[in-house]
Amino acid sequence: MSDEMYVEEVLTTMAEEDRTFSQPPPELWARIAAEARVEGSQRRSMRWLYAAAAAAIVVVVTGTALWNPGRSVVVAAARLTGGDLPAAESGVVAQASFTENGNLELEFVDGSLPEGDGYYEVWLIKPDLSEMYSLGVSSGDGVYRVPDGVDPEEFAVVDISREPLDGEPAHSGISVLRGVLET
C-alpha cells in the first residue's frame, strides 16, 4: 500500500474522537522542565541541588524561634548557602524558617544577593525534584506564604534561583542558594 493511499485510508476511517484533543494538566511542563534540566549539560546546577538535597548538608535549628523572637514558632529551618554565585559572593548565607502559621521567613545572615540581570525567586522543592512551588520573588529578607497543604517535610528543599526576564514560569535551573529544611 502506497503512502498516499494509507493517508487516505486513515482520513476516511477517522472518527470524531480521533480529532478531539485534550490539554495536559497545567503543571506538567514544570515537571518535564525539572527532569530535563537535571540532565541537561547547561543545567548542572539543578543536579548540584539534587546532590545537595540527597546529602542533606544542613544546619539544624529546631523548636523555638531562636533567631526571631516574638514571631511564630519555627517548626523547620534550613541554612541556605551558595551554589552558582560568583566567587566574591560565595560566602552569602541565609536562614529559612518555616513557621507554625504557614510562612517561610527568609533572613540573610551573611552578605546579600548581588544585583544583576533578572530577579531572584524562592522555591520549595521535593528532594526528588518531581514537584516544586514558587513562593515568589525575593529581594532580600522577607516572609513568604506557603500554600496550605504543602508539607515542609515533603517539600524540604528551599531554593533561591536567579531567573532571567524571559516570561518562562519554570525554575531556570540556576540555583544561587539552597538548603534542606529540618524539623
Place this chain on the structure above:
Amino acid sequence: MESGREPAVAVDDADVAALEWAFARGEEGALRRLYDRYGRLVYSIALRRLDPEAAADITQEVFVSAWRAHDRYDPDRGAVAGWLVAITRNKIIDELRRRRRRVDTVSDEGVEVVELGADIATIADRMLVAEALESLDARRRGLVELSFFEGLTHSAIAERTGTPLGTVKSEIRRGLERMRRYLDGRDE
C-alpha cells in the same frame, strides 16, 4: 473531554521547520516550544487507553526521552510530530504490558502484544493525521475535509466552493503530502 485550543492562525511550514531544526540541534527553549505545540497530541493519544494521571506521566516520559535523544531526530526524514508519536506509542505499550502482566500472568503475551501494538498504532496514526490536518491553512484544510469527511468528488468540491478544479486537486494533494510527512516521522 475538553477540546483543545484551535490554532489562531494557519501555521505554515516555516514555523514547523524552524522548530524541528531547533529541536534537532538541542537549542535552548526548543523543548518548551515542542511541548507547547505537541504536548496535547502526545497526552491525547495516551488518554485514549490510560487514565489522566498515567497519560500525564507518559507525556512527561515522552518529552524527557525525546530531549535526551534529540540528536537522533532528523527533520529530513519526517515531521517531529511523527517522531514523538513513535516514542509515545512505545511508552503506552510498555505501560499497558506492565499492567496486564500484573493482573494476568498466564496470558499469551506474544499475541497480546501484537494486538495491543496494532490498537495503539491505529489510534496514534489517526490522531497524528488529525494533527497534521489542523496544521494546514484554513482553505486547504476545508478542501481536504470536504473530500474525505463529506465524501465529495473533486468536481463537486470545485462547484460548491467556486474553486477551479485544478486548484482543488493541487491543494488536496499538498495537504496529503503534509500528512504523509507527519506519518514518515514515526518510521525510525
